[in-house]
Amino acid sequence: MDQFIVQILNGLDKGSAYALIALGLTLIFGTLGVVNFAHGALFMLGSFCAVIMSRILSASHKVAVPGETDFLGNPLMRDQPYVYDWFGEAAGATIVDWAVPISILFAIPVMIGVGFIMERGLIKHFYKRPHADQILVTFALAIVLQEVIKYFFGANPIQTPAPEAFDGSLDFGSWLGFDPLTIMYPYWRLVYFLFAALIIAGVFAFLQFTTFGMVVRAGMADRETVGLLGIDIDKRFTLMFGIAAAVAGLAGVMYAPIVAPNYHMGMDFLVLSFVVVVVGGMGSLPGAVAAGFLLGILESFASMPWMVDKLPGINQIIIYLVAIIILLTRPRGLMGRKGVMED
């Protein structure tokens, strides 16, 4: 039983990342009808927002350490981040330590801007072109984005630690009455899951309870009629693209402490998130979220030792296997809407 819970917990954080990326993909597909292969690259950009922010915050200059000299008799110099000067030693150290959460504030405007530029500058011209063209051009854009990142940040993963307060693990089992130390769950992964749940809830609430969201939903259902009612639906869809980009970016920011950001992490996630979207059903937001968590948890169940003993290799292929079975038996995915890309 405790093994069972451990696997569910392990699946949650990966599932959260899948769900967030798939949510963004589905938002874009549902509103603009564009298959965005650059979405993984947006996730990667988000991750690098965290890297950039932590570099900005720890930008430092040399100061002399009072009362100490090096072996030549000169005053001993050490690096001191500028934030130490501005906010004092203690507050400065906290700010540097909390770089990743702080970069959320930085990532939101950046990612919305990137999404806006992408939509207005490139994707706008591809609405009328076939899906294959959209796939290809966004795939090319993803290559360009990741190569630009590689040029500036190099090919090696960059460690971006979480705040110290989240080091260590939560002894989850003792809460539920199991023996202590049987079910451990790192705090940061818990944070990630809660954060993902918050964002997902936020996006759904935005679409469900605001007038803007209502118009967007109406536009998703019938774009022309909304246009005929005198609403500039294109403008709202552009903003939705920005929001989708921001969702992917935030997923990336918070994922940086879990997997050190590298330039090709977007591509690694992209393939799986497409599988997630298709399993959930093209154009269905709840489907994307549900499938994200479902596949994340399935993946972690499949990597349990006794599972791998019985069916060797199952942990490597489970997601694809599930995708194939679902696509062949449920043409619309788990919760796909009728009439959306059914052929």
Next chain:
Amino acid sequence: MLGLNKNDTTLFLVVLGLTLLAPFILNPFPEGTGMAQFNAGYPDLMQRFVIFGIFAIGFNILFGLTGYLSFGHAAFLGVGSYAAIWSLKLFTLDVIPAIIFAIILAGAFSLLVGFISLRRSGIYFSILTLAFAQMSYALAYSVLTPLTGGETGLQIKGTDTPLLSNVAEGEIGRANFLGMEMGSGFDWAAGGWAFTFNLGYYIAAVAMLIAFYLSIRIFRSPFGIMLRAVKSNQQRMNYTGLSPKPYTLAAFVISGMYAGLAGGLMVAMDTQVGPERMFWTASGEVVIMTILGGAGTLLGPVLGAGFIKYFENIVSKINKDILHNWFAFLPDGFEDVMVSLVYPFVGKGWHLTLGIMFMLVVIFLPGGLVEGGQRLMGLFRRKSKSSEADEADGTEPAE
């Protein structure tokens, strides 16, 4: 000639000439000069040109004609490679049976994958093929290690004693063609130039010519017309009482066999194979080649394959020193500025150039390089025509 019409015969002869004379054409610069690094006429790279040409020609039969975008074609290439290496290890060191096995096994595997994947179309088809390819990759990497050698892959070892070849105990067998080793050939130095003629390359080249000829025949056949019908309007095809499924499946299997041929040839040239050959980026590469060259055209895929492999092997080798040499004629400050402007796009950054070019092609030239060429030709033709017309207007006496 050979059942081709006049235009196709010309095209085929041009490709034939270019392929057979490639050691000359790709080595235009004398040895030892600054430009010699742009020479692509060494066997390893020439082999890659034609092998990836075959791969892209095959992919184009599926994507160019039927419009089904497969994101998992590298799996068939990988299966072909594994089949070929096992034939070399167990059966005979001659490459011909190895290549035949590769084609057959890749064909059988693509029949299975195609039969399942073709139940859906559009993006679902792409995801299904991608899923199959990723599964094959993951399995080849982990569970099927006894068959595939896992991460290290397979090579011919001293312990292999093929059934029909005489290999002494402990000797590492080499792939051959009727007893001639693949690496054999001769060098010819003429003046400052050095040309290499390599048996392996010519075997691959002949295979590509056959593949190219078959693809022309497929494009022009009633079967090819049916495939185009699948692309343009499946519903109308259904209404006329034809089922698209067998045609698309046949196209899928044919392109899978082309991929198998390419995989078999790769092993014949360089007797080793690893699972990374089946990774999805490898499938993405053949998609890029075909689109860049021009999907649905005869010559496009070959052009695209050559173009990308040239970039990968030549442009990626340009480093800062070479750039400094190029811009040495500029004043000092400008030289550094130019080098730092150009450097991100060459050398290790060649993927960036490739990505940008790919984007530009998809945006502005949906027909790829071939369409670009045609437009240029058209531009010149129209210009010369209009200038003739102008002259004609000018010489006409005014009323």
